[in-house]
Amino acid sequence: MATDRKRTNTLAFGSMAPWIVGVIFLGVTGVCYVGFKTQMHLTGNKIKVLERELVDLDTQNEVLRAQISYLSSRKQLQRHLDSGFIAMVPIANENIVRVGHSKPAGFAMQPVSNPEVLP
Secondary structure: OHHHHHHHHOOOHHHHHHHHHHHHHHHHHHHHHHHHHHHHHHHHHHHHHHHHHHHHHHHHHHHHHHHHHHHOOHHHHHHHHHHOOOOOOOOOHHHOOOOOOOOOOOOOOOOOOOOOOOO
8 A cells, every 4th residue: 555655646757857848948938039029129229210310410411511611602701801700810921831842051840820810
């Protein structure tokens, strides 16, 4: 009788172990797959947002380039000069550095600045 009781209380973990390992492996694989797909969608959405921002910045750059070309046109510069918004100061001849192929004896190049224009 003691031997009968021993047989009925035993579980066959040896035969169940591969199934348990397989189910755990499939569960972990499924969770990783869902996590990677979620990460892929989030990254894709971030890329779309950044691409839209890039297009907006490119559009703003084009507008600013057009404004720069308009404001630096000869007509606009002449208008600003006539209204006194900008001023032109003549550069004295002694403040001009001329660079040529031949140098006179004792000639040394020195940095030159116009103190009247500097703040």
